[in-house]
Amino acid sequence: MVYTQDQLHKQNLAMIMLESFLFQTLSKSVRIMGMLVLSMLITHTSQASAFKPPSEVVQSFNEHYPDAKSTKWTKIKDEDKPYKVSFVQKKVKLNAYFNKEGKWIETEKNIRLKALPETIKATLDSQFGEIGYSMLHATEILQNDGAIVYAVSIRSSGRRSNLLVTMEGSFSYR
Numbered sequence: 001m002v003y004t005q006d007q008l009h010k011q012n013l014a015m016i017m018l019e020s021f022l023f024q025t026l027s028k029s030v031r032i033m034g035m036l037v038l039s040m041l042i043t044h045t046s047q048a049s050a051f052k053p054p055s056e057v058v059q060s061f062n063e064h065y066p067d068a069k070s071t072k073w074t075k076i077k078d079e080d081k082p083y084k085v086s087f088v089q090k091k092v093k094l095n096a097y098f099n100k101e102g103k104w105i106e107t108e109k110n111i112r113l114k115a116l117p118e119t120i121k122a123t124l125d126s127q128f129g130e131i132g133y134s135m136l137h138a139t140e141i142l143q144n145d146g147a148i149v150y151a152v153s154i155r156s157s158g159r160r161s162n163l164l165v166t167m168e169g170s171f172s173y174r
Contacts, residue, residue: 051075053083056102061085064104065096081105106143108151113138120150123169128156136160 051073052058061068068087076084081097088094097105113135124133133156141149141164150165151174162174 053085053098054100054102057083057098057100058102060098060102060104061096064107065089065094104144106141109140109142111138111140116150116152117167119167119169120152120165123165123171124152124154124163126169127171128154131156 053073053075061071065087068085068089071085071087074084074086075082078097081099083098083100084095085098086093086095092109094107094109096107099105116135116138124135133154136153136155138153139151141151143149148167152163152165154161154163163171164174165171
């Protein structure tokens with residue numbers, strides 16, 4: 001079974017609360033037994049969360065990113081790109097996506113809003129400038145065809161929207 005980050009976080013919080021309860025209310029021998037059970041739960045959770053993608057996916061990743069450090073694989077609910085790997089390369093945090101056959105689909109990198117290319121800012125201004133908007137977050141996405149697109153979260157008229165914007169000036173809602 002694979003746990004999401006949110007599920008692991010909730011499990012860790014529950015374990016901390018249980019540990020606190022054990023130390024505050026129970027006798028020493030019962031606390032020791034409780035700690036043993038707690039350590040078994042922690043071991044099970046850490047083993048269950050270690051996801052191993054198919055070997056062809058790992059091989060493709062290693063070919064694309066031979067210098068990657070701190071890799072963490074996740075299986076996501078996306079038929080086109082079900083395997084996500086988070087990693088660090090040259091001190092930059094990246095997320096890469098692969099399909100079931102191991103084909104690299106895209107790589108994402110969070111960027112500062114100031115680093116958005118002027119053409120992307122111009123596209124947003126032309127589409128949302130009259131009604132007003134503020135940029136919240138931006139991600140640069142390198143696609144497998146060599147194109148670079150930008151995922152930009154904006155707030156406009158009190159609504160948050162996630163957009164995919166191309167260097168050619170087109171955009172779509174994500």
